[in-house]
Amino acid sequence: MGGIAMNAEAKLTRRETQVGKLLAWGACKKTVADRLYISVHTVENHVRNIFEKTECRSVNEFSAWYFCTHFGISMELSPLKNIVAVCLLIIYMSGDIMQSTDAFTRNRSRRSTNVTERLRSRNRRDELDLTFSDVL
Known part of the structure; x- marks a missing residue:
């Protein structure tokens, strides 16, 4: 090399x-x-x-x-073999990158779902507070 x-x-x-x-x-x-x-x-x-x-x-x-x-x-790579080797390595590594990206997307989706659920819960509490204060 x-x-x-x-x-x-x-x-x-x-x-x-x-x-x-x-x-x-x-x-x-x-x-x-x-x-x-x-x-x-x-x-x-x-x-x-x-x-x-x-x-x-x-x-x-x-x-x-x-x-x-x-x-x-x-x-002792010839230029053509070098290019083929790099292409194969990129293809192999892209699978690992895609798996990492999928895991990141799943985690991010879970976090946004949790945020949405907390906001809905907070809105329900606010509605209950408003209803209770109307009664008083």
Whole structure:
């Protein structure tokens, strides 16, 4: 990949693979720690070991290594393969984005329904107060 030497044959432990997968998909170290029920310090140790084994120097390099090794993409991409790989990645990620958007819309809909219900309840109380004050 443009002069960057990465070890395509690197073998990660089960936990390193779990940490690496989350990092490659964009999770921060704190999120990885929370998701895997380990400390941030432990995540940092795993990342250090991952970088040493894969010969990557940054999370971005590791992400490229991860996707190339897990999706069978050559590390020496021709421009056409690069475009196809990016398109496939966008298609794959759009499913996750759509699921997140749907969840956000459902939550927002619930909140607006709750607000509407509270307003209706308040209006009923106001009507009752008016009726009661008419009696007095």
